[in-house]
Amino acid sequence: MTIQAVMFDFSGTLFRLEQNETWLSDLTDHNGDPLDVEAQAEMMRRMTAPVTLTVDLDDEHRNAWENRDLDPGQHQKVYLEVLRQSGVARVEQAKALYDRLIDPSEWTPYPDTEQVLKTLAGRGVRVGVLSNIAFDIRPAFTERGLDEYVDEFVLSFEVGAIKPDPVIFRNLLDRLGTAPEHTLMVGDSSQADGGARALGCPFALVDPLPTSERTDGLLTALREHSVL
Structure with a gap:
């Protein structure tokens, strides 16, 4: 797929x-x-x-x-x-x-975050960020020039729903304009992020290790799902 x-x-x-x-x-x-x-x-x-x-x-x-x-x-x-x-x-x-x-500004991107986002955007793959969170994370991307590679942000405190509620995944899918079976969800929680599977999305789990210890986790996850 x-x-x-x-x-x-x-x-x-x-x-x-x-x-x-x-x-x-x-x-x-x-x-x-x-x-x-x-x-x-x-x-x-x-x-x-x-x-x-x-x-x-x-x-x-x-x-x-x-x-x-x-x-x-x-x-x-x-x-x-x-x-x-x-x-x-x-x-x-x-x-x-x-x-x-x-x-x-206190949050640190993983070593392969920029490469992954930039590569996906360059290949025409739509990118969304979906987070259970109570503050605006967009500045973390903007300060590092990563916002230009993200098409949509869906934050729980803004939309009134939290993962694994299918509502929040559906919200982002609608904004991206893609079907679940054509949309990969990548996250560090099988319980929360894995909720996307209920809608038919494939799911890739990454380990939330320190950034110095996980240098290519995103690249590996996307390669395993033939995205890169």
């Missing part, structure tokens, strides 16, 4: 949130002591876990978690609670770290 369009997930697929040493260096725990390396690593895991809930939440914050990708206010609320439970006692520190999370 000829692939006429590719839909990409954002986090862990095209880009990854990777902190540098300045992000967490000033964070302190409830006793005012600096967080150790293990605590810092666990915090970043909790901040970037796309599906798995990593802390115990009360009903109010659980509702915020379930709706975080539909409402920016709920997103901030629950992630500040995640940070609090992760040991960041000072609200101003938690807010500063949260601001890093939602700053598109």
Whole structure:
């Protein structure tokens, strides 16, 4: 089956949130002591876990978690609670770290992201980005000149639906103007991104490894589906 369009997930697929040493260096725990390396690593895991809930939440914050990708206010609320439970006692520190999370310029593209997007665009393959997210990721592409290779963005908080709901995939398919069987979905979550299979889209799974460890994951996925 000829692939006429590719839909990409954002986090862990095209880009990854990777902190540098300045992000967490000033964070302190409830006793005012600096967080150790293990605590810092666990915090970043909790901040970037796309599906798995990593802390115990009360009903109010659980509702915020379930709706975080539909409402920016709920997103901030629950992630500040995640940070609090992760040991960041000072609200101003938690807010500063949260601001890093939602700053598109802080996200790092995978080494083969530009090559893949540029090659697809050059071959006339339609490209869409589909993300469960509560902030605008377009600037991450624009700042790096990648926006010219993306035909459509569909973000959950803008359209009121989240993966794996078929509604959000159908939204992007309609914008791209392609049939499901001719549209490949590429993502790092079989549960969320793999929801496209319910509409008949082929699906390629990539591993959300650090960008230094996954240098050609996108290229490999597209070659395996005979897109490149």
